[in-house]
Amino acid sequence: MSYEVLVIGGGPAGLSAALNVRARGYGVLVVSNPPEESPLWKAERVENYLGLPGVTGAELLRTMHRHAKDAGVEFSAGKVLSTVRMGETWYVSIGADMENARALILAGGVARGKKFPGEAEFLGKGVSYCATCDGMLYRGKKVAVLGYTQTARREAEFLEGLGCAVTYFDRPKTCAISGDKQVERIVCDGKTAEVAGVFLLRPTMAPTDLFSDLAVENGYVAVDRRMATNLPGVFAAGDCTGGLLQVSKASGEGLIAGQSAAAYVAALLRKEKNN
Amino acid sequence: MAIKHFKTAEFDQEVEAATLSMVDFWADWCGPCKMLAPVVEAIAEQYAGKALVGKVNVDEEPDLARRFGVMSIPTVVFLKNGQEFDRKVGVMPEEAFTAVLDKEL
Numbered sequence: 001m002s003y004e005v006l007v008i009g010g011g012p013a014g015l016s017a018a019l020n021v022r023a024r025g026y027g028v029l030v031v032s033n034p035p036e037e038s039p040l041w042k043a044e045r046v047e048n049y050l051g052l053p054g055v056t057g058a059e060l061l062r063t064m065h066r067h068a069k070d071a072g073v074e075f076s077a078g079k080v081l082s083t084v085r086m087g088e089t090w091y092v093s094i095g096a097d098m099e100n101a102r103a104l105i106l107a108g109g110v111a112r113g114k115k116f117p118g119e120a121e122f123l124g125k126g127v128s129y130c131a132t133c134d135g136m137l138y139r140g141k142k143v144a145v146l147g148y149t150q151t152a153r154r155e156a157e158f159l160e161g162l163g164c165a166v167t168y169f170d171r172p173k174t175c176a177i178s179g180d181k182q183v184e185r186i187v188c189d190g191k192t193a194e195v196a197g198v199f200l201l202r203p204t205m206a207p208t209d210l211f212s213d214l215a216v217e218n219g220y221v222a223v224d225r226r227m228a229t230n231l232p233g234v235f236a237a238g239d240c241t242g243g244l245l246q247v248s249k250a251s252g253e254g255l256i257a258g259q260s261a262a263a264y265v266a267a268l269l270r271k272e273k274n275n
Numbered sequence: 276m277a278i279k280h281f282k283t284a285e286f287d288q289e290v291e292a293a294t295l296s297m298v299d300f301w302a303d304w305c306g307p308c309k310m311l312a313p314v315v316e317a318i319a320e321q322y323a324g325k326a327l328v329g330k331v332n333v334d335e336e337p338d339l340a341r342r343f344g345v346m347s348i349p350t351v352v353f354l355k356n357g358q359e360f361d362r363k364v365g366v367m368p369e370e371a372f373t374a375v376l377d378k379e380l
Contacts, residue, residue, distance in 0.1 A: 082307045082366035084314065091313075093306030093366065124347040124364030133305040134347045137333065137340065182346065197346065212367070 003027045004265045005258075006092055006101035008080050009204070011038050012247045013238025014107035015064045016254030017261070018073040021105075024262035029074045029101070031094055033203055035061050037149055039109065040247065049247050060247065079203075080108075081130055083210050088268055090233060095132050102268055103261040106221060106229070106236040107254060108204040110245070118177030119200065126183025126197050129205065131155040134197075139163045143197035144186045146172055152201040159199065167193040207240055218242065227257035233268075235261050278319045279329030283336045291357035293327035295379050297372065300343070300350045302334045307366045308349045314369050315351070318376070326376050355379065 005021045007014045010032025021028040035041055035058075043057030052060065069075070078094040083104065085091070091100045119127055128134040131145070135158060142165045145156040156166050169175070172188035177198055179185065185194050207214055207221050215222040215230040220242030227235045237253035239245050281289065281298065290296045299315045301308035312330075319328035333340035333348060343352055343359070353361040353375050361375050 082310065084310055084366050084368055086313060086317075086369070091310045093310045096304045096306045098306050098309045124350060124362075125344075126346055128347045130305070130307070133302075133307060136302065136304070137346055137348070182344070 001029070001099050003029045003074075003099065003101040005029075005103045005105060005261045006031065006090070006099060007105045007107055008032075008092075008210075009107035009109060009238065009240075010035060010065070010075070011040055011061070011107065011109055011238060011250060012064060013240075013250035013254040013257070014105065015068045015073070016251040017105045017107055017235075017237055017258035018254075019068045019071050020255050020258030021262050022068075022071040022073055024259070024266070026262055026265055027074070029076055029099060030068070031076045031078055031080050031092070031099075033079065033149060033151070034077060035065060037203060046247060064251075079205065080210060081133075081205060085232070088233070088272075095130070102265045103233040103235065105254075105257045105261055106207055106210075106234065106240055107238045107250075107257070108207070109239045111202070111204045111206045111240065116175045116177060116200075118179075118183075122177055122179065122183045122198070125181065126179065126195075127177060128197060128199050129201070129209075131159055131199050131201070134199075135159050135162045135164065138197045141165070141196040142167070142194065143199060144169060144188075144193050144195045145199045146175060146188065146201060148202045155199070155201055164197075167195065207236070225256075226260040227253055228260055228264075233261075233264055235264075278316050279327065281329050281331045281336065281339070283338050286331075286336075286339055287357060289329075290327065290354050293354075294356060295325070295376065296327040296329070296354045296357075297322075297376060298352045298354065299328075299330045300333050300340055300345045300348050300352070301330055302332060302348055304334075305348050311349045311351075311366050314372070317369060318372055321373070322376060325380055353379075 004026035005028045007030045040057040169188045175188040221236040235257040237257035238250035351363045
């Protein structure tokens with residue numbers, strides 16, 4: 001499907017961005033994990049969100065989600081794995097699917113992009129971020145799944161269904177992947193598994209893994225006052241831009257990113273009409 | 276021009292006959308592969324007559340995927356007279372692939 005704007009992340013920043021894109025009359029898709037996986041969901045009380053003292057994180061997130069949905073925002077559950085720009089359009093892959101949009105808003109929360117030893121080295125040589133994509137290539141082999149989401153268990157079951165022997169690591173803190181030319185073993189929190197493949201299922205891909213040329217500052221996505229990144233048509237909002245991890249800051253940045261993305265799309269459409 | 280779909284039986288003969296080839300390993304169930312498809316097709320068109328650009332469906336040709344040790348898709352392998360000299364794993368912009376081809380042309 002084709003949208004004017006695609007938002008990566010369904011927290012306060014992403015939802016606020018999407019709502020404000022809708023306010024300008026454009027089609028917008030939010031791609032995110034289930035709301036229960038948002039860090040805000042677990043907040044028992046949010047004390048400093050203006051006008052709603054003591055609201056629970058879950059309640060706030062549910063209300064925001066409903067607000068966006070009622071405004072015509074579309075939703076897709078899943079994880080964005082990669083992006084590529086062709087012409088003036090961004091293509092985005094989500095599991096086995098693909099969507100495209102004229103502008104993107106990054107609002108996936110904190111993902112530092114810190115990798116385990118061996119992770120980058122063995123990417124494509126046993127390390128994978130997508131069970132759906134690469135599972136078949138590990139049929140009949142031993143694999144490790146490093147699960148950091150609730151949906152990771154289901155992906156491990158999918159791999160077992162394909163005939164993989166799965167060792168499941170539940171949110172391991174420190175892992176090291178090693179081997180000769182390809183992955184041979186992984187050690188997580190002191191436990192070793194001899195495996196041919198490692199599926200790293202984090203809640204979200206690091207922005208720098210989604211966009212190879214994205215500018216970062218101190219590990220966070222670099223943005224200007226319009227929440228524009230250094231890439232054409234790519235905006236960012238919320239925790240991924242650094243600073244305070246607060247709902248008001250995220251939704252405020254989302255508003256700006258949404259309006260900036262809408263203005264970018266409007267200019268693009270005007271240009272195309274005149275050509 | 277329709278893009279070349281390699282089959283295991285003819286693969287060796289075809290890439291050995293070509294001075295330069297670029298082979299995209301992909302599958303239906305892979306979103307990133309679908310996204311790379313138009314990029315590879317554009318390159319096939321642009322380099323027609325200069326390089327053999329084609330695709331291998333790892334579902335239909337598992338032996339080729341195994342032989343090339345493809346463990347993550349999309350994987351794009353570059354060959355000179357049938358000998359691999361470079362590969363790129365994952366979705367990348369068109370220039371990442373054309374840069375490899377241009378160096379050899």
